[in-house]
Amino acid sequence: MTTAQYPPEYVPFEDVCRSLPTPRQVQVSDSVELETLHLTGPDPAIVFVHGGLGSLWNPYPQLAAFEGERELVAYSLAGNGNSTVRPTQSLAGHVSDLRQLLDELQIERPIVHGHSYGTAVAIEYAKRHPTAGVILHAGGDHDLTPAWEKPLLRLFLALRLYRIPVTDALIRQLAYTVGFHEETSRAVVEDFLQSNPLPHRRSAWTTVTDAFWGYDGRSDIDQLGMPTLVIHGPADGIVPVEVARDTANRIPGSVFCRLEGAGHVAMIERPAAYNTLIRALITAIRENRDLETAVFSSLDG
Template identity: 85%
Template sequence: MSDSVELETLHLSGPDPAIVFVHGGLGSLWNPYPQLAAFEGEHELVTYSLAGNGNSTARPTQSLAGHVSDLRQLLDELQIDQPIVHGHSYGTAVAIEYAKRHPIAGVVLHAGGDHDLTPAWEKPLLRLFLALRLYRIPVNDALIRQLAYTVGFHEETSPAVVEDFLQSNPLPHRRSAWTTVTEGFWGYDGRSTMDQIDVPTLVIHGPADGIVPVEVGRDTAIRIPKGVFCRVERTGHVAMIERPDAYNTLIRALVTAIRETLNLDAALSSHLECEE
């Protein structure tokens, strides 16, 4: 990849359009595991670890532009043209900036948007972890679970679902994964050029998201010419995990709009949670 970066990647063959998943801060290529299971064989699928995360190598300097360049080179290597790019949380910044610069079929932005992706409590917490190198040691499970239940999930989400997600996606112990957030994503604001995204774009948000406010997603959709906002009830920051069937139905509607050259609003007309 760019700057000699090698990305840990899972690539599953299937029909077009390919769906490419970009995880958020402190996430992993396994974040969208319900979607990987649901769409295997139905679409070509790609999920990968951002530079400095998982088993991907790190570059000396983290930057959003570098992550966008990595994605471009990865898709060139896999010979994937015009995919659907799915970004989650901070990964929405990568998806947005990639969509502004390169040919794609569609975009899915979940639990993120074009600005205000950093909650007030995050900066002091991450600075503490970096200063004291707390990322090197096992974190307090009770603390992490309390944080997840408080700001990450809807109160009605089954504890079994929360635990499954936490066990499948443990916090990283590499410093580079934490600086991906602090150096690559803090302060992101892409609002001024959102009209450059001229493809069907699905913006999905959970009303109980305690990390990125739902208003950020709604405002982002308004700035995208072909954007549609969908509020998935009874979900928080990971609707794709909390209500995967409803979430996957929305993605299939996006695919229908792309394949049949339909207006995305029309393809989503039966989904009451979606707004023009």
């Protein structure tokens, strides 16, 4: 690994996979089993919720950085990865799955980290269940669907293009175009895409169309009274930075963090800065400190 290829605190995906145990199936209801990676460690646990067409491995630099430092959970949403398919796709159903998963793992008050469409799950979970803190990255409480996405996904579903390997090249080009900052190295982009292969299961695509399209959680977003970080890369071509900033403005006591030099996956593009922000949130929670003060103190350090 060379510094020219990778940013500070970056750990290549294959190295993370080799160092961590194989995910296992956890039964959360009569009909749903979730592919889950669970690493033991101190409270509060950090639970990672991936976005649409995503993977439980997407936060691989954070899984490496916080292994042993915190209890960690990453899982595949029902219908994604090796998780079973929900009888009906809905946001409420995915929130219920998460609650049942954490009950099975005996985790009571986690930090819930949502990425992209996963921010909807994080927000709705935190409205309804005890939560120590929330991290919203590359998403927010509304307008999570870019204009080009609906016609593209409808085409893929109608023609079953998700079954054709050649379409992987189209998604790869789309990722380069709208997903990353222009200065993010090709090695990092390719590594992330390896962690996030194009799903060839129809259920992964309908998770997006049936559970997340049209999400709007603004009406009761002020129910989030726990420490909340809203992190966004200004080069994000999927969810505009204004959506994240507006979301932060509606959450009492939240802190909006704009990470320069990053796009839709700042956790991959700038892991050192990203991990610093997570640790600031943990400090604020454990020491009952003001989150904004903890964030600025960590950045000054």
